[in-house]
Amino acid sequence: MRTLEDRFGPLTYDLLSDRRGSRAWKIRTGSGTMALKANDPGSGNARDKTVELEQENRYLRRLGEVGAIDQGYRIDSGRWDDGHWLAVRWIDGVPLWRALSDTRGPEGDRPSVRPWMLGIARTWAQRLARLHAVGWAHADVQPTNALVTRAGTTEIIDYALACGPDPTERLPYRGALTHTTAPEIADAVLSTDDGTHIQAAPSADVWGLGASLFWCWTGHRPVRYEDDAKREDKLRAVAQGHSLDLNAVRPWPFPEFEMLIASCMNADPAARPTAAELAETC
Structure with a gap:
């Protein structure tokens, strides 16, 4: 101090x-x-x-x-x-989970809410697109690292695990929060030793964005596993695609938002939209 x-x-x-x-x-x-x-x-x-x-x-x-x-x-x-x-x-905002708390019920479907939620997704994608354009991935895309401001825009924090063009001189990246880990990252963690660096790609950030929106809007983690399961078992469930059905857990119908989440959480990284494409379509 x-x-x-x-x-x-x-x-x-x-x-x-x-x-x-x-x-x-x-x-x-x-x-x-x-x-x-x-x-x-x-x-x-x-x-x-x-x-x-x-x-x-x-x-x-x-x-x-x-x-x-x-x-x-x-x-x-x-x-x-x-x-x-x-x-x-200091960024004057609240974590995504708190920001979307009022949307996790039928009463959350109000005329002003839908464009506000799309604005959260759009500005988050815009921030990620700036990283991706210069060859970086945030690599820790999750609800606590996305702060929603009073204006309804998203700001990103915590760059400690970011993956840049040069993977040397860093702690080995071994994934971040399991609940928003992309399947390809989960598979790589399971198939390599603890000292092996896994280079996260921008497409893994896009998965994390979709998984975070899924989680904070529905109140359910996007992949099914027990709370007390070992991390290896949770990662295996992620890698094997044991995702919940969004239609079964959504609090109310929002086709545009649901399509956005589904596209981000495509099992094939190459089939996911880029962050720049998301920002254009939200």
């Missing part, structure tokens, strides 16, 4: 999360608000989280340089006695 105070002056902060080896705060200063992430030195995977934060810092620099994200998103980064910290611009 001292480094940020030296740069921005007096600040206040609130702890937002403390889980899986990392902590996040909302930082308020006289010149603006930011999000601060740092590794938890007391966790069992503190070293990996330190490397992951350093990795995200490098990626944000590169993505800003090539115009895939706003260069002003990354604010500062550095080392501290017990690891690494990263400060980024």
Whole structure:
């Protein structure tokens, strides 16, 4: 905090999360608000989280340089006695699950809701298309990494696992959240050892987008497996295509949105639309 105070002056902060080896705060200063992430030195995977934060810092620099994200998103980064910290611009939005909470029931079908939901999908696809255009995949497309603003637009956060054109000098990518993992990624994780890097493609991001919309609109994870199943069994269900029938779990009919989700979750990566194509059709 001292480094940020030296740069921005007096600040206040609130702890937002403390889980899986990392902590996040909302930082308020006289010149603006930011999000601060740092590794938890007391966790069992503190070293990996330190490397992951350093990795995200490098990626944000590169993505800003090539115009895939706003260069002003990354604010500062550095080392501290017990690891690494990263400060980024605060995005005033709510995670997708919360944003779509009112749509998960018959009463959610209102005249204003349908264009709003399509706008969420369209702007999310636009953000991903910028990454894909320069050879990157976000590789962790899931509801908590998509923030919906009051204007109904989607902003992407958390680039720590992103896959760029150069797969060297990085932690091996082994998939992200199982519930939104594309089948081809699940299959690759199951068929390789833990030290093998899996290069996520843009088409896997598109699957994650569709799976996230499925999950947050219906309230059901898109693939059928037990909550207490081992990760390997969950990945096997994903790889084998054990997806739920959207028609059976949708809260109300929305043909255009259903077609969008179905196209994103095509089992064949080559048959999925690109993020740019999605942005044009939403």
